[in-house]
């Protein structure tokens with residue numbers, strides 16, 4: 001499957017988000033990944049719908065991939081859709097009717113994604129597959145950027161890829177040029193990267209090395 005590369009805005013310089021977004025678009029990123037945290041579902045607080053609107057203004061053609069780390073995402077789906085989300089991703093571990101939330105995301109005109117924490121069995125996604133447009137497998141426990149990649153989080157992905165050859169499978173957390181090939185060989189084709197891109201001396205060079213890492217995974 002064609003790979004996609006999504007910079008995570010969490011790792012950008014918070015003092016100049018608009019230019020950080022524009023930089024990602026210029027470098028050829030496939031979408032911007034926006035991490036939304038409520039301080040309850042994860043021990044950190046980050047962006048609200050304003051960040052999605054900012055992203056739309058700074059780079060209108062760059063899709064906005066919104067990862068909701070909220071105890072109950074249901075009351076917030078509409079606000080994120082109205083702010084310009086292209087995809088909205090809901091955790092399977094959220095305290096809400098997950099199937100209803102995925103249906104609502106689609107009804108709001110966005111692509112729906114289901115997120116699984118590193119040790120939630122991949123089989124937990126099965127019942128939701130008809131309701132979602134992709135799966136996001138966390139390769140760290142969510143809450144913070146810059147954490148170490150968890151290789152054991154890849155368990156179950158090869159089986160999911162075999163069962164669903166056309167399903168977009170995203171990974172998020174600790175992705176860099178050395179860990180990306182492991183995730184790619186396990187079946188992932190969409191890669192979120194925060195520190196590996198925004199923490200690099202050159203965003204463009206770092207994105208090119210992720211692309212090279214994808215190609216090298218299958219050599």
Ligand code: DX5
Nearest residue numbers: 008142143145146174194195
């Ligand atoms: C973690 C977030 C990630 C994070 C990734 O809760 O979901 O998107 O920003 O950052 P890195 O690539 O630095 O692990």
Ligand code: ZN
Nearest residue numbers: 035067172192
């Ligand atoms: Zn994320």
